[in-house]
Amino acid sequence: MHSTAHQLIPLADSSVFIFVGSIGSGPTRGEAPAGRYPVSVHQVIKAPLGLVGNLKGTVTVQMSQPAPHGRYVFFADPISVGANITLKERAHVEVTMLEQVVAAVTDGYVARLEPRLKEAFLVALGVVGEVRHLTKPAERRGRVPWAHAPFEIERVLKGRKAKHIALVGPNPASKRLPRAPALRAGTRAIFILQRPPQEALELLGEDSRQSVGFAADTFDIQPPERLDLIERTLGHGEEE
C-alpha cells in the first residue's frame, strides 16, 4: 500500500495499465487466491493508446497476492492479448486512494516531461509535412538516414512564434539513433524540439540551419490530448 501520491509515482510510471476495477464477479467467494481472475473495469486511469477501449468490461488479472473481493485501483502490465486481455498485477490499492493515484500518474508524467521541456528551444503543436531525404539511397547505408520535413505549427507552447519550421530526423528509423523517432508525414502532435545534431545540420543549407528542430526522443512527441497538461507544466505557454 502506498499512502501518498509521491510514493506512488515510481509505480505509476512503470505500470502500463492503471485502472479501477472490482474483484468479485468470479465463481468463488471470499478472498481470491493468487491466480488469474476476471476483473470488472470501471475507470481507466492509464493505458496505452488504442487500448483504452479494450479495458471496458472485464479483463483477466494475474494477481500477485490474494485480495478480498472488492473495488481496487490496479497497477498492471500486459501478459497476453488474445480474444481477451490478460494483465499481470504489479500492485493494487484501495479505491479510496484513487485521487492520489491520479496525481501520481500526472506527477510522474510531469517529472519526465519537465527536463525535456527545459532542454527544448521550441514546443509546438503542429503537423508534419512531406518528408524528404537529405541523402541519396546509397549514402544512407551505414549511417543515419537524415530527412527533413516542414512542420506546420498550429500553436507554439514554448519558443519563438512561427507558422512553420523545418524538422530533421531519421527516415526511416535508424539503429544508429535508436531513440530518435522517424519523421513521419501527417503526424499531428506536440513536438518538443531541440537543435539537430551537427551531422544533420551539415546536410542542410546555411540558410536552413537556423530554423530546424529535432525530436531526439520518442517522448518528445506527445499527443495533442496532452496540450493542457504541457501548457500547465510550461507555465501557461511560456513564450520568448
Place this chain on the structure above:
Amino acid sequence: MLTIVNMIPNAWSDEQNQDCEPNLSVNPANSNQIIGTSFTFDNPAGTSAVSPAMSGNWAPLFYSNDGGETWSLQFVLPSSSGDQLPTWDVTSRYGGNSGEVYSGLITPGSFTILVNRAPDAETQQVQFATVSGDQPFLEAASTSSGGSTQDRLFVGFNQNGTNSTVLVFPDALATTPTFTTNTLDVRWPADMPPTRTAIHQDGTIYCAFYSYDNSGGASPSSKRDVVVVKDLAWGTSATPFSALVDTGDGKVGQRVATGISNPWYNSNFEDPSFGNDRYGPELAIAVDPRNDQRLYVVYATGTTAADEQLQLRRSEDGGQTWSSSLRTVPVAKNPSVAINTLGIVGFAYQQVAGSNWVTMLEVSHDGFVSSFTSHILASTPTNNPTPTGVMATYLGDYIKLESVGRDFYGTFCASNSPVKANFPSGIVYQRNVNWATQTLLGADGVTPVPVSIDPFFFKLHVDTPHISTAIADQGSFGHACLGNFVDETLVVDNRGWGPLHIFKIVSTSPDFEVPSVLSYPLKVLAGVAIDLPIRFRPTTRGFRAGKIEIFSDDPSSPHVVEVSGECPSPRLSLIIADKGSFGDVCVGRLVDRPLLLENSGRCPLTVHGIAATGNFITAEVLSYPLTIAPGTALPLPIRFQPTSPGAHTGTITVSSDDPSGPRTIDVSGRAPTGRLSISGSTSFGGVSACCCADRTLAVCNTGECALHVTGAHFRRRSRHWKLVNNPFPAVLRPGACLPLVIQYRATEKCPRACELLIESDDPQMPVKRMDVLAYTTWDRACREHCEDCHKGCCDKHHGESDCRQGYPCCDEDDEDEDEHGAV
C-alpha cells in the same frame, strides 16, 4: 489443405501499426505450439498519432497453442518503455524437443543483439548472451546425450554490421550457456546483413551469406558472392564451418554465385518501383531432412528493380556443386525455403505483380526439377497502407517457411485490407472486420480502423498418400522368348488421403521395362488407381528377376514390386535314322538321308550353320540363319557320296543358339566293291598232240558294286596257250559274268604250267592268278607226225589226227614268252 490466418488477435483489433518482417517457429515436440514475431508494439495505436513508442518494457510475441488457428500476443520479449520500436530485427525459435523458446533481437536502446530464452512462449525471456551486430537469425535443434537434452542454438548475424558470423551454443539449455563466435567469410571482411543457417539432424550445419567480393566492402559499386559454408559436427569442429572448400580458389566456403550486382545500395529504401520496398540481400537456405547432401539456396540477382530476380538452386553433393537456377522469380523478395520429411520442397516469396504484392507458396514434389504447385497466399496492394518510410521497409526483410513433419508452416506480412479477393486461398481474420464493407473495425466492433500491415500465418497440410500396387500372378510374367516381350499391368492405387506424386519409376533389371513418362511427377489423387504397363523383354535366357521401384511422396517410398519371368532356351535335337548309318553306297554313287533338326524348346531355335566331315555332305543353305519354330523339326538332307571304297565315318555339326552349344551327330557309311569270282576249271589234263582244247572260265562279279576287270592274260606268252575272245577289260555289274575261254594247243613236248592273270579292282584280290595245266598226249599218230607237229604243220595231219581230247588245231610255235614278249 491450406490455412491462412491473420495473426492479429481479436482484442488487438484497434491495431494499426506496421507489423512487418515476420518470423515463425513451430515447436517440433508439439506442433500446436507456434510462435511468431514481427515489429509489433505493445499497444495497438503506436503509430497512429505519434511516433511509434513502447508503452512498457516487454514487446509481444505471437503465440498459438492450437496449431495456428487462433493467436495471442505474449509480452515476453525484452524491450523498453519509450522505445520507438518494440525491437529491431527479431527472430524466435523453439529449441527443439525441449520446448524452450529462444529469441535473438536487436534491442531498441542500442545496436546490440540480445540472445534470450524462456521455458515456454508465455514466460518473459531472460537474456543469456549479447553481441554487437545486425539481423540475428536463429535456428535450433535438440540432441540427446547421456540422458539429457541439449538445445543446439545457432545465431546467424552480421557482426558489427560487417561480418557474417554464427554464434554456436552447443547447449543453450545449460544454466550458463557457452558459445563460440564463428566468423564465416575468409575472403573479405565485409558481408551483407543476412547470415542464414540450415540444420540437419545428423549435425551437418550449413550457412549461407553474401560476401562482398573485394576489399572495398559495402559500397554501391561492390559486387557480391553467395557463399555456403558447412560444419559436420554441430558447429563444434576443431576448425568450425570449414568442411566446404571452394573448387575455384581453394578457400573455405563454396561460392555458389559470384559477381552479383548490389542493388541494395542503389535502391531506395522503400522503392516505388519495387512495391514500395527495398531489395537486395534476399537469402534463404534449407537442407533436406532425409539427405544432408541435398540443399537449396535462394538469392537475388539484378541491378535494379527492373531486372531483380530470385534464383533457386540446388546442390546434391553437400554444397560443392550447384544446379542452374531451378526457379527464377522476377521482382521478388523475402525468399524462404523448406523441405519436409517427404522430400517435398516448399518455396515462399513475395513478388511485385502490377500494383500488388503477391505472396506465393510453391511446392514441388520433384525438387523443382520439372514441376511445382503454386498457392497464392495473398495479393495485396503495394500502397495501402501508404508507405511511411518509418521502417525502412514496407513488408520487411524476410518471411519464414519451415516444415515440421510433412506439413509446411509459414508467416508473411501484407496489407490487412479486408478484401476477400486478396486472399484467393482463403483467409481467417481474428480481428474485427466487416467483409461486406471491406472495413477493419476496432475492438468495439464499430469504429473503423485504418488499413495497416499485419503478419499472417499459413499452414499447408500435406496429406499423406499411400501407395498400393497389384500385379497378376505375384509379378510373374510367365515366359517370353528372346526378342519378344510380355506386358503386364501394374495397378498403382493411392489409398492414402493426399495426392500421390510419383517422381520416378525404375527397374532394377534391363529385362523389365517401365513405361516412358514424358513429364514427372505423375499425380494420382487419393482413392484413384492408374495402370502402368510393365514389359518383360528378356535380354538373356533363363530365369529373370527384377524389381520395379516407384519413387513417390509416400512416406515409405520407394515402393518395390518384385517381378520375374522366364526366358526359355531353344533346344536342338538331331535325329537321323539307323544311328547315322548310311548303309552301303558304291563309289560314284550317293545316298541322301534326312537329318531332323528338332527344336524341343519353347522358343524359336536359330541355326547358324551345319558342317559335315568325310564323305558326307550337307545340303547347301543359301542364307543362314535358319529358324525353327518351337516343337517343330526341319529335315535337312545329308548326303553320303563315297569317293573310295570302304567304311566311312563323319560328323555332322549343327551350330545354333541352343545354349548348350553346337550339337553333333556321328554318321557312317560303307562303300562296297566288286568281287571277282571265277568258276570253271583251268586243268586241261592231257590233250592229244596237235589238238587244241578249250576251257571256259566264268569271270563273275559276286560283289555289291561294279567290278572293273581290267584285263585277263597269261603271265607268259606261249603258243600253247591262248585266250579266245578275251572280253576284258570290261565292267562287270554285280552278279554279272563273262566267259573267258582258254585254249590249249597241245604241241609242246613237255608239259609246262602257265599262269593266267585276271586283274580287277577287287580290293581283296586285285590280281587273280590261276595256273592253267595241260599236257600233250603223244599218241601214235602224233608220234608219227610229231615232227610236223613240232614244226607246226599239224594242219596237214588234221585229217589224220585222232583228237580224242580237244580238236585239231595248228598254231604257231610254242616258244614261251611273257606277256611282254620276253622269253
